[in-house]
Amino acid sequence: MFEGYLPIDIERYSKSFALSVGIIALLLFLSYHSIKYLISDLPPLGSGLKRLPGPTSTLPYLGRVHDLDRMRPWKAMKTFSDRYGGLFSCTLGGDTHIWIARDHIAQDLLCKHSSIASARADLGAYPEVTKGFRYLPLLGYTEHLVRQRRFAHLVTTRDLSRSFEGYMALEAKRFLVELIDSPQSFFDLAYMYCGRISSRLAYGTDTPSAALIKNALEFIHQIGPSGPATNLLPVLRFLPEWIIPGKRPVRLRQEAEETLWKTLFEETRKQIGVESPPTYVSASVESREHNKDDKFLFENEMEAVYAVGMMCTVAIVTIAGPITLFILAMVLHPDWQEKVRAEIDQVTADEFLDLEHSSQLPTLRGAIKECLRWKSTVPLGVPHVLGEDYSYDGYHFPKNAIIHVLDIAMSRDSRYVDPDVYNPDRWLDEQSPNYKSPLTEHPRLKGHHIFGRGKRMCPGQDMAEAELLVLCGNLLKFFVIKPALDGMGEPIWPDPERWTVDVIGGPLPFDCEIKPRSEAKQQAVMNMRAEFKKTNLSG
Numbered sequence: 001m002f003e004g005y006l007p008i009d010i011e012r013y014s015k016s017f018a019l020s021v022g023i024i025a026l027l028l029f030l031s032y033h034s035i036k037y038l039i040s041d042l043p044p045l046g047s048g049l050k051r052l053p054g055p056t057s058t059l060p061y062l063g064r065v066h067d068l069d070r071m072r073p074w075k076a077m078k079t080f081s082d083r084y085g086g087l088f089s090c091t092l093g094g095d096t097h098i099w100i101a102r103d104h105i106a107q108d109l110l111c112k113h114s115s116i117a118s119a120r121a122d123l124g125a126y127p128e129v130t131k132g133f134r135y136l137p138l139l140g141y142t143e144h145l146v147r148q149r150r151f152a153h154l155v156t157t158r159d160l161s162r163s164f165e166g167y168m169a170l171e172a173k174r175f176l177v178e179l180i181d182s183p184q185s186f187f188d189l190a191y192m193y194c195g196r197i198s199s200r201l202a203y204g205t206d207t208p209s210a211a212l213i214k215n216a217l218e219f220i221h222q223i224g225p226s227g228p229a230t231n232l233l234p235v236l237r238f239l240p241e242w243i244i245p246g247k248r249p250v251r252l253r254q255e256a257e258e259t260l261w262k263t264l265f266e267e268t269r270k271q272i273g274v275e276s277p278p279t280y281v282s283a284s285v286e287s288r289e290h291n292k293d294d295k296f297l298f299e300n301e302m303e304a305v306y307a308v309g310m311m312c313t314v315a316i317v318t319i320a321g322p323i324t325l326f327i328l329a330m331v332l333h334p335d336w337q338e339k340v341r342a343e344i345d346q347v348t349a350d351e352f353l354d355l356e357h358s359s360q361l362p363t364l365r366g367a368i369k370e371c372l373r374w375k376s377t378v379p380l381g382v383p384h385v386l387g388e389d390y391s392y393d394g395y396h397f398p399k400n401a402i403i404h405v406l407d408i409a410m411s412r413d414s415r416y417v418d419p420d421v422y423n424p425d426r427w428l429d430e431q432s433p434n435y436k437s438p439l440t441e442h443p444r445l446k447g448h449h450i451f452g453r454g455k456r457m458c459p460g461q462d463m464a465e466a467e468l469l470v471l472c473g474n475l476l477k478f479f480v481i482k483p484a485l486d487g488m489g490e491p492i493w494p495d496p497e498r499w500t501v502d503v504i505g506g507p508l509p510f511d512c513e514i515k516p517r518s519e520a521k522q523q524a525v526m527n528m529r530a531e532f533k534k535t536n537l538s539g
């Protein structure tokens with residue numbers, strides 16, 4: 001009798017013992033994390049520092065997630081920023097987020113203390129991305145980042161000194177020609193302009209542009225709050241794909257991207273030395289580590305594949321958004337359209353507008369720069385993660401907090417008079433607080449707060465500035481842009497608040513009328529078509 005009973009009892013006893021231990025361990029784990037979470041943003045005892053102001057967490061752990069319209073998170077953050085004087089903190093998905101809209105704090109933290117504020121936080125949709133080598137803008141402060149930033153600097157400055165191989169003028173001409181054929185496709189054509197230049201610079205051909213643009217758009221969507229739910233609640237990443245539907249597109253996109261980038265890299269590499277133009281691929285193969293002549297810059301070929309692919313990707317959406325924004329501004333401000341055009345006509349006469357005219361075109365530069373000030377295309381900024389405790393103005397910024405420099409609020413701070421008004425004169429008029437001389441150099445986009453600052457500042461500023469100048473300038477030189485008309489012949493003014501949902505974006509598609517300025521201008525553009533055929537560069 002005892003023989004059967006005793007072991008069963010011990011088994012049951014040990015099971016309930018194990019269960020109790022498990023429950024206690026879980027409770028301890030949860031208590032530890034709850035306490036850690038509750039005190040995470042408190043200043044150290046006795047430090048005399050204050051906790052940052054900000055909206056209190058109404059939902060434990062999740063924080064202010066419910067305040068966020070995932071499709072327009074910058075709206076809620078701008079409202080809080082106004083309420084808390086340009087500096088506040090709040091909890092989102094268990095993390096402390098600090099939002100800065102004061103220039104001097106951003107400068108002190110990201111430039112003076114850049115060694116503690118230059119890392120990135122992992123993303124729910126891309127766990128561990130900061131530790132790998134895959135996407136330069138998402139990397140933590142690692143050796144991969146240092147190498148890839150060096151490469152970014154090398155290709156952007158090299159291509160600038162060669163005028164980006166003439167690709168900008170070539171693709172701007174092609175844009176104008178295609179605009180005559182299909183004026184209503186101006187949105188798609190803006191993306192094609194950026195995608196084709198990027199594709200040629202990276203791989204020496206424009207053939208894969210459409211695939212590269214598609215990948216870039218999906219990538220940008222997947223790294224923001226409007227993307228997969230895991231970005232707002234990272235803990236969801238542990239659940240399987242069939243429960244969290246946003247996870248599958250991330251995996252599929254990455255698989256397709258790797259195949260695309262690897263194939264393009266290999267094909268381009270085979271062309272090196274065979275009368276092919278310099279490309280990002282050839283630069284990646286030729287790059288050597290600093291002071292170590294024989295050592296390949298990248299750890300392995302896969303890192304080079306990704307470095308090239310990423311440099312190609314980042315130059316698409318970032319520039320296409322500002323182009324469509326410029327068109328929108330010109331529809332809404334025909335007075336500025338005329339002023340810019342008058343300057344272009346005077347400076348360029350019969351020539352195609354190119355980079356060499358830039359110093360004589362301050363009004364054009366001002367009109368472009370004002371677009372990005374008026375409606376920030378990176379409204380939330382790009383987050384950095386704080387590696388150590390930091391303090392400013394008596395406030396405690398806790399280690400591991402995610403720092404955002406809120407560009408949408410910066411663009412509306414007191415340095416800008418009537419900030420909601422599109423007014424390029426703020427850059428051109430000597431009496432304006434934003435004016436800088438000489439006008440042969442200023443206003444310029446480079447150095448504007450939209451590009452971030454410190455060690456993670458955007459390395460593509462020269463390229464962005466150049467691509468925008470050539471396209472926007474020639475668009476006004478050859479075409480006139482007007483609002484579309486309704487059935488009664490009344491203008492339909494596009495709404496500048498209709499905006500894309502992604503972290504880097506621009507206006508949503510709108511209607512407008514884009515026509516050649518005259519028969520002569522139309523003929524000049526048609527002649528450019530013949531030029532492609534002759535040079536056989538039309539792709």
Ligand code: HEM
Nearest residue numbers: 136137314315318382450451452453456457458460463464
């Ligand atoms: C108007 C166009 C553009 C805007 C508004 C813009 C804005 C930005 C911003 C805000 C950042 C993050 C800065 C920070 O973390 O503090 C960034 C990073 C970056 N940008 Fe741009 N960008 C533009 C165009 C470009 C172009 C054309 C390229 C490529 C040639 C480029 C390449 C990059 C790269 C590689 C990074 C990542 C740098 C890093 O994480 O260290 N960008 N950009």
